[in-house]
Amino acid sequence: MNIAIVGTGYVGLVSGTCFAETGVNVTCVDVDVDKIERLRNGDIPIYEPGLDEMVLKNVKAGRLKFSSDLASVLNEQEIVFSAVGTPPDEDGSADLKYVLQVARTIGENINRYMVVVTKSTVPVGTAAKVRKVIQDEIDRRGVDVKFDVASNPEFLKEGNAIKDFLSPDRVVVGVESEQAKKILSRLYKPFLINNFRVIFMDIPSAEMTKYAANSMLATRISFMNDIANLCELVGADVDMVRAGIGSDTRIGRKFLYAGCGYGGSCFPKDVKALIKTADDNGYSLEVLKAVERINERQKGLLFEKLKKAFNDGCTERGKTDGVALHGKTVALWGLSFKPETDDMRESTALVMIKLLKDAGCIVRAYDPIAMDECRRRVGDTVIYCRDMYDAVLGADALILLTEWKEFRLPTWGVIAKAMNRHLVLDGRNIFDAEELKDAGFEYHCIGK
Numbered sequence: 001m002n003i004a005i006v007g008t009g010y011v012g013l014v015s016g017t018c019f020a021e022t023g024v025n026v027t028c029v030d031v032d033v034d035k036i037e038r039l040r041n042g043d044i045p046i047y048e049p050g051l052d053e054m055v056l057k058n059v060k061a062g063r064l065k066f067s068s069d070l071a072s073v074l075n076e077q078e079i080v081f082s083a084v085g086t087p088p089d090e091d092g093s094a095d096l097k098y099v100l101q102v103a104r105t106i107g108e109n110i111n112r113y114m115v116v117v118t119k120s121t122v123p124v125g126t127a128a129k130v131r132k133v134i135q136d137e138i139d140r141r142g143v144d145v146k147f148d149v150a151s152n153p154e155f156l157k158e159g160n161a162i163k164d165f166l167s168p169d170r171v172v173v174g175v176e177s178e179q180a181k182k183i184l185s186r187l188y189k190p191f192l193i194n195n196f197r198v199i200f201m202d203i204p205s206a207e208m209t210k211y212a213a214n215s216m217l218a219t220r221i222s223f224m225n226d227i228a229n230l231c232e233l234v235g236a237d238v239d240m241v242r243a244g245i246g247s248d249t250r251i252g253r254k255f256l257y258a259g260c261g262y263g264g265s266c267f268p269k270d271v272k273a274l275i276k277t278a279d280d281n282g283y284s285l286e287v288l289k290a291v292e293r294i295n296e297r298q299k300g301l302l303f304e305k306l307k308k309a310f311n312d313g314c315t316e317r318g319k320t321d322g323v324a325l326h327g328k329t330v331a332l333w334g335l336s337f338k339p340e341t342d343d344m345r346e347s348t349a350l351v352m353i354k355l356l357k358d359a360g361c362i363v364r365a366y367d368p369i370a371m372d373e374c375r376r377r378v379g380d381t382v383i384y385c386r387d388m389y390d391a392v393l394g395a396d397a398l399i400l401l402t403e404w405k406e407f408r409l410p411t412w413g414v415i416a417k418a419m420n421r422h423l424v425l426d427g428r429n430i431f432d433a434e435e436l437k438d439a440g441f442e443y444h445c446i447g448k
């Protein structure tokens, strides 16, 4: 079976490589000529554990190829996946220009039956738009070619992408014909292990499923963050509450971790897009509007705690709220929006760096992987440190934003000697409060 994946971002590259792993001949296509050249030279542009080796293995086996010209490879394919970006427009809706560009190229060049599948996260109605763009181009050319459109949203998580793709909980496929269903069933057959299921449905339901899934997960996080903030006020411990409610199988244990807010390329964008879809249809998604507000507040919460810690300790006359932070050195551990990725899109670190710089702080930052990405985004406004211990040198406070494994068991004695003031703010609740207290630290976390 020959398939093409258009767009070699996270989703395109991971899904293309995983399909190749099952014996399918895959051509990954991107308009970014430099990216394709890098990929051809074995240089993988994203950080994803295990991906490099898997790409190289499948390239060597001749099952994975790269091209910057969709037109020239299109008619060798049975299925073409579109996995291009759908960034948020100014009004929050998903920008479909790349998706429709791909459709146009397909319409301009298609001369055999194929299934055109949208893998990108797109609002309900997009497959119909894709169908129309392709058909208009076919009509313009005056040829008679049949094709089907389909929707196959992707649920993988960055950092765990290969496992998520190869052993998914389920695959959702929206189809409009029996022929498309048969072809896509065949493609996913090698994945039929464990309890994995392909759920076929109509196309609008498949498109909606993706937004509903991400919005539900974002809602769980904002709900727990809201409960965490209340726990602090009433003397409860959110981690105990999580254990207590997560053991109810109706609720489940996953995605209930309170913290310093969700980020990434998807939750913030998809929640916004679903709110916009509802608004456009004259309906207000009240829960999701609150989910967004809570998340924005949560990203600033550790800064508020930091300000409070400094102002509470400030006895000098004339000091006003926040002024006590001016000139203080703050160490940041973790810059990416979550561990195992260098992705900083919508990360809490970006919000925190801005708040700290605006307050006149000196920021010393360390992340195992995302330092180059941070430099690309905020330049040299922060000091990039060699390691986590280098970051705390002379610091008046340490703030943990991303729960990378290497941060989990620090040697507090060494850190105490290096820091100017023994203040730790833990945005992911990974440290042991007793241990920190014994080492002489003032410790603040989320929801307890």
Ligand SMILES: NC(=O)C1=CN([C@@H]2O[C@H](COP(=O)(O)OP(=O)(O)OC[C@H]3O[C@@H](n4cnc5c(N)ncnc54)[C@H](O)[C@@H]3O)[C@@H](O)[C@H]2O)C=CC1
Binding pocket: 006, 007, 008, 009, 010, 011, 012, 029, 030, 031, 032, 035, 083, 084, 085, 086, 098, 101, 102, 119, 120, 121, 122, 154, 155, 156, 157, 158, 265, 266
């Ligand atoms: N990043 C993730 O973890 C997940 C992303 N998604 C969704 O998948 C889609 C893709 O996301 P990412 O992989 O993160 O995107 P990305 O933005 O990292 O990459 C998109 C790629 O598409 C290429 N492209 C744009 N126009 C093109 C065209 N006309 N022809 C060929 N290539 C073109 C770009 O050059 C870029 O390399 C989005 O809709 C996203 O919401 C879904 C699940 C997980």
Ligand SMILES: O=C(O)[C@H]1O[C@H](OP(=O)(O)OP(=O)(O)OC[C@H]2O[C@@H](n3ccc(=O)[nH]c3=O)[C@H](O)[C@@H]2O)[C@H](O)[C@@H](O)[C@@H]1O
Binding pocket: 121, 154, 155, 156, 157, 158, 159, 214, 217, 221, 254, 255, 256, 257, 258, 259, 260, 261, 262, 263, 264, 265, 266, 267, 337, 338
């Ligand atoms: O549509 C997408 O692109 C993807 O979005 C998320 O995946 P991802 O953004 O890679 O990362 P997650 O692991 O979901 O984490 C997102 C954010 O939520 C935060 N989070 C997660 C879980 C939790 O309990 N608490 C919490 O604050 C993380 O720290 C992170 O900032 C979904 O989990 C994927 O299923 C989906 O395919």
